[in-house]
Amino acid sequence: MGRRKGRPGAQAAPNGLRGASLPGGGRRAARAGGGRRGRGGRRRCWQPAGTHAAPRPTWPAALPPSATAAARCPLTSGEPRFVDPTPADRFDIYRKVPKDLTQPTYTGAIISICCCLFILFLFLSELTGFITTEIVNELYVDDPDKDSGGKIDVSLNISLPNLHCELVGLDIQDEMGRHEVGHIDNSMKIPLNNGAGCRFEGQFSINKVPGNFHVSTHSATAQPQNPDMTHIIHKLSFGDTLQVQNVHGAFNALGGADRLTSNPLASHDYILKIVPTVYEDKSGKQRYSYQYTVANKEYVAYSHTGRIIPAIWFRYDLSPITVKYTERRQPLYRFITTICAIIGGTFTVAGILDSCIFTASEAWKKIQLGKMH
Incomplete structure (x- = not known):
């Protein structure tokens, strides 16, 4: 007496869940995977052994189908919950493996x-x-700077330490018939060595045709007997000045050329091949410059009347190939x-x-x- 027998055919509860009270009365066996369904297909929840003092969980009067697993199975904190997957959960391709199985x-x-x-x-x-x-370069045949009016800006900076400034002049000529002696626009002469030498700095433009410009004494009112044409070229560039770290081009190939130990009476020929260059940054803005290759020779020229007055010649020709540098990320x-x-x-x-x-x-x-x- 005093001990109620279980239903005939009742099975033992799983380990750790003995003595669990189930809603609906009686002790029932838990099915592997989270308990056994009771009447009406609803999942039952096991209450762990040793928790008889805790209030017995009761089913809410009415729970919607979308109720959470915690609401449908109110176990004590920290206990595993076995819930039915929702229709959306069935599409989960990243199935979770319990840590106990690893x-x-x-x-x-x-x-x-x-x-x-x-x-x-x-x-x-x-x-x-x-x-x-990233800097990407490409080659094509074209005149990139069509808005320049067929002109190329030139920047020249040269020192002649043994020639007076009043004797130094710049002459420009090309195949379009231009012949200008003693060009002085946008130019400056700076005396060196207490007036014994001269530094010439000039900004001028040339036509996009073969030609030359040269530093000489041709524009002087009185020609010296023995003009000394030894020199140092600080800068010779064409077009816009490009100062881009990742572009290593020959934009100032003659910069630093030292001819101080040359024959004072010799002429110097610099033969330039100018290559149009376009630089386009990430914003699409383009800058137009020119690279050039150079070959040079030194000689003393004579004619049937005697020695020809020496000069520093820059003979140029344009390449039809254009180099384009484009910034890309x-x-x-x-x-x-x-x-x-x-x-x-x-x-x-x-x-x-x-x-x-x-x-x-x-x-x-x-x-x-x-x-x-």
């Missing part, structure tokens, strides 16, 4: 650390490449794609490596156990 290993920890370091290295490398601006979608490939590929390879090592280790243990038995 086994960490020392080898796996080492591989994981190496994997994370490798991913970090590749990520930083890709991030640096994404931030850095890697697109964001390509950066994201690369990062995803790095992370996914690294984890996949590391997982395969870890599985192989773990399988080999387990096989070796079995072999050792077989030898011991």
